[in-house]
Amino acid sequence: MEPISQAEKQLTRKSSAPGLGQFIRAVSAVIWKDLAAELRSRELLSAMLVFALLVILVFNFALELDAGTRAAVTAGVLWVTFAFAGTLGLNRSMAMEKDRGCLDGLLLAPVDRSAIYFGKAIGNLIFMLIVEAIVLPVYSVLYTVNLFNPGLLLIILLGSIGYVAVGTLLSSMAVQTRTRDVLLPVLLFPLVIPILIAAVKGSTGFLQGVDIADIRPWINLLLVYDVIFIAVAFMVFDYIVEE
Amino acid sequence: MIITVRKLVKRFGLKTVLRGMDFSVASGEFVALLGPNGAGKTTFLRILSSLSRPTMGQVSIAGFSLPHQAAAVRRRLGVVSHLPLLYGDLTADENLRFFARMYDIAHADERISDVLEMVGLASRRRDLVRTFSRGMQQRLAIGRAVLHDPEVMLFDEPHTGLDQDACQMLDTVLQEVAARGRTVVMTSHDLARVGDLASRFDILSRGVITSSIQRSDMDPNNLLAYYRQAIAEA
Amino acid sequence: MESKPRMLTILDGITILLFLTAVGMVFFYAPLEAVMGQVQRVFYFHVANAWVGMLGFMVAAIAGIAYLRKGDRKWDIVGLSAIEISFVFFFTAIVSGSIWARGSWGTWWTWDPRLTTAAICELVYAAYFLLRQGIDDPDRRARFGAVYALLSFISVPLTFISIRIFRTIHPVIIGSGGSGAEGSFDMSPRMLQTFIFSLITFSIIFADLLWHRIRLGKLAEEAENLRLKTLQ
Numbered sequence: 001m002e003p004i005s006q007a008e009k010q011l012t013r014k015s016s017a018p019g020l021g022q023f024i025r026a027v028s029a030v031i032w033k034d035l036a037a038e039l040r041s042r043e044l045l046s047a048m049l050v051f052a053l054l055v056i057l058v059f060n061f062a063l064e065l066d067a068g069t070r071a072a073v074t075a076g077v078l079w080v081t082f083a084f085a086g087t088l089g090l091n092r093s094m095a096m097e098k099d100r101g102c103l104d105g106l107l108l109a110p111v112d113r114s115a116i117y118f119g120k121a122i123g124n125l126i127f128m129l130i131v132e133a134i135v136l137p138v139y140s141v142l143y144t145v146n147l148f149n150p151g152l153l154l155i156i157l158l159g160s161i162g163y164v165a166v167g168t169l170l171s172s173m174a175v176q177t178r179t180r181d182v183l184l185p186v187l188l189f190p191l192v193i194p195i196l197i198a199a200v201k202g203s204t205g206f207l208q209g210v211d212i213a214d215i216r217p218w219i220n221l222l223l224v225y226d227v228i229f230i231a232v233a234f235m236v237f238d239y240i241v242e243e
Numbered sequence: 244m245i246i247t248v249r250k251l252v253k254r255f256g257l258k259t260v261l262r263g264m265d266f267s268v269a270s271g272e273f274v275a276l277l278g279p280n281g282a283g284k285t286t287f288l289r290i291l292s293s294l295s296r297p298t299m300g301q302v303s304i305a306g307f308s309l310p311h312q313a314a315a316v317r318r319r320l321g322v323v324s325h326l327p328l329l330y331g332d333l334t335a336d337e338n339l340r341f342f343a344r345m346y347d348i349a350h351a352d353e354r355i356s357d358v359l360e361m362v363g364l365a366s367r368r369r370d371l372v373r374t375f376s377r378g379m380q381q382r383l384a385i386g387r388a389v390l391h392d393p394e395v396m397l398f399d400e401p402h403t404g405l406d407q408d409a410c411q412m413l414d415t416v417l418q419e420v421a422a423r424g425r426t427v428v429m430t431s432h433d434l435a436r437v438g439d440l441a442s443r444f445d446i447l448s449r450g451v452i453t454s455s456i457q458r459s460d461m462d463p464n465n466l467l468a469y470y471r472q473a474i475a476e477a
Numbered sequence: 478m479e480s481k482p483r484m485l486t487i488l489d490g491i492t493i494l495l496f497l498t499a500v501g502m503v504f505f506y507a508p509l510e511a512v513m514g515q516v517q518r519v520f521y522f523h524v525a526n527a528w529v530g531m532l533g534f535m536v537a538a539i540a541g542i543a544y545l546r547k548g549d550r551k552w553d554i555v556g557l558s559a560i561e562i563s564f565v566f567f568f569t570a571i572v573s574g575s576i577w578a579r580g581s582w583g584t585w586w587t588w589d590p591r592l593t594t595a596a597i598c599e600l601v602y603a604a605y606f607l608l609r610q611g612i613d614d615p616d617r618r619a620r621f622g623a624v625y626a627l628l629s630f631i632s633v634p635l636t637f638i639s640i641r642i643f644r645t646i647h648p649v650i651i652g653s654g655g656s657g658a659e660g661s662f663d664m665s666p667r668m669l670q671t672f673i674f675s676l677i678t679f680s681i682i683f684a685d686l687l688w689h690r691i692r693l694g695k696l697a698e699e700a701e702n703l704r705l706k707t708l709q
Contacts, residue, residue, distance in 0.1 A: 022347055025347065026344070026345055028344075029344035033330065033333070033337075033341045036332075036333055036337060037332040037333055038332075040332045040333070100326060100327060100328065100329065100330070100331065101324065101326030101328050102328055102329070102330060104322075104324065104326070104328055105328035105329075105342070106345075107294055108292060108293070108317055108320070108322055108328075109317065109342070109345040109346060110315075110317040110346065111314075111345060112314075166628070166632075169624075169628070170628075173608070173621050173624065173625070176612070176617065177608065177612050178611045178612070178613070179607070179611035180611075183607060183608065186603075186607055187604050187607075187608060190597055190600045190629065190632075190636075191601070191628060191629055191632040192632075193597060193632075193636045194632065194636050197636075197639040197640065198639055201643065217642050218642070221635070221638065221639055224635070225635055228635075229628075229631075232627075232628065232631060236545075236624050236627065236628070239545050239620055239623075240620070240624060242296065243289070243294060243295040243296060243616075243617075256614065256615030256616055257615070257701055257702050257705050
C-alpha cells in the first residue's frame, strides 16, 4: 500500500468515527444540495403544487358529492393526489442528476452508495411533506373539513415515508431507461398499494373518530412496510447505480 | 507503476469493447490516450474511474484494486468528463462546497478559494453555474476534480465544445495541474493540443493498446502522421 | 447447439399424461358438488393455476437474487421465463376465478383478496416487461429486472394482507353470499384427491414449460452471439 501523500494528509479530516460520521455528512450534503437548488429554481415544488391543486379541483367536478359522502372520500382523494404529485417530484429529482451527468459526480465520491440513496430519499420526503403541508389547509378551506388531526398527520408521515422509500429506488431505475417518466408510475403504483390502502383506511379512521384499536392494524402495516422497504433499499441500491 | 491494467476485458452483453488490454502508467506521467471513435476510450476511462466494472482482468490504481477497493481508489482520483458534472442551479462556490463535504475536505473555505484562483473563476464564485459558458464550466469542473488533491487525474476529451480562447485557458490549467507531479491520463481527439501537454502517447484501437511512444522519442509535430500510421497498421 | 435433451422429452410425455388424467379426474372421478353443480369443477384448476403462478413469482425472485450475486446471465433467463409463464398461469386463474364467481354469486368479479392480488400480480408483470423493454444494455436489463422482481415479490404479500384486513373490517357482501366470502365448501375425500392431483399436475406443467422456455432463451442468446460474431 502506498504511503498517503503529504497533501492528502493535510486535506482530509481525521474523524473519530470515520464511517458513520462521513456517512451522515454525505447524506446531509446531498439533502442540502437538493434543497438549495430547489430554493433557487422552485421548479419541482411549483410543478407538484400546481398539479396537486388541479387534481383536487378536478375531483370536485368529477365526483359531485354532498357534504356527507365527501367526508367519506376525503382520505381517498387526498392520497390519490399525493400519489400522483409524488411521481412528479420523484421523476424531477432523479432527472436532475441524470441529465448533466451529476449522478456520476455523486458516484465518484468516496462515500457509501447508500448515502446517495438516503440523501435523495430524505430530500424527496421533504418535498412531498411540503406539498402535503400546503394541500391540507387548502383542502380544509375548500371543502370545510377539519384536517388538523394528529392521527391523520401521523398516517400521512408514515405513508409518505414508505412511498418515497420505494419511489426513490424505482425512479433511479426508471431514469436510466428510454421510457423514463412514463415508466415510473407503472412501476411504482402496484408496489405501493399496501400504503395506499393502509393510509386511506387509517386516515378515514382518524377523521371519523373511529376507535384507535381498529386503526391500529393500519398503522402497523405502514410501519412494517416502511421498515422492510428501507432495509431492502439499503441492500439493493448498489445494484441499481453500479454498472 | 501507479496505474496497472492487465488483460482488461469489458463486455456489454454480447458486445466486446475492450479485448484484453494492457496498460501501465508511472507516477507523474502525462499519458495521452488516442484512438478512433468506438475504440473504447470512454469505456476504459469509466472503468479506471470506478464507474464501470471490468468483465475480466485486473486494474489497480495507487496500490488499490478495482472493483473491490473502489472506495479507496476514488479518494485518490480526480475525474473530468465531457459532461460538467455540476449543478446548474447552484453557484460555483456552492458546487465546490458540496463536493468538499462529499470528499470530507478539511479547511474547505481556504481550499475552495485557492482552487477558484487556480482556474481563474474567483470573480465569478457567487454566480450560478447555469450562467457559465461551456469553457468556464469545464474549468470549474477541473476545479472540482482537484479539490481533494488527488494523485491521479483522468480527463475524457476535455476540449470538446470549447473555442480557441477557452482551449488555451484550459491548457494553462491543465499544465498547472500536471506540474504538481500528478499522474494524468487524458483521452483526446485534438492532436494539436495534446502534443504540447503529454509526455507519452498511446493509441487505443479496437479494444487494445496498439502502440505507445514517449514524447522524447519523436517529434511532436509529426503526431498526426504517427497517429494515422498507427491506426492504419492496427 | 445441443439438441433437445432426453429428459425433457420424457418430461413432456409425463406432463401430457398427467394433464389428461387430471382432466379425467375432474370430470369423472370427482363427485358433483351439491350447491354449485358443474361450475364447481373449475375450482380444481383455478386454485392450481394460482398456486403455480405464485410459485413462478417465487422462482423469479430467487433467480433475481442469484443474478445479482453471481452475475451469471442464465439466472436472468430463468427469471424472465418464470415471470412469463407465471403471467399466463395467473391469467388462467383469474379467468377461472371469474367463471367461479359467476357460477357462485352471479357476478363476474369479486374483490376478494386472492383474486385482487392475482390481478395486481398481472399488473406487476406487465410493469416488469415494460421495464425490460425500455433498456438496451443486456446487463442493465437483467439487473433491473432482478431488482424489480425482488421488490415486487416482497410487496405482494403485504398487498394481500392489506386487502385481507380491509375485507375483515369492512366485509363486502357479494351477490347472494353463500358460505363465506370466498365461497368455500367442505371437500369429500375424492374431491381432496382430485384437488391435490391437480396441484401436482400443474406444478409439473410449470416445470416442463419453464425448462422449454429457458432452453428457448439460451438458444436465442446463442443465435444472437453468432450473429454478432459474423458482423465483427
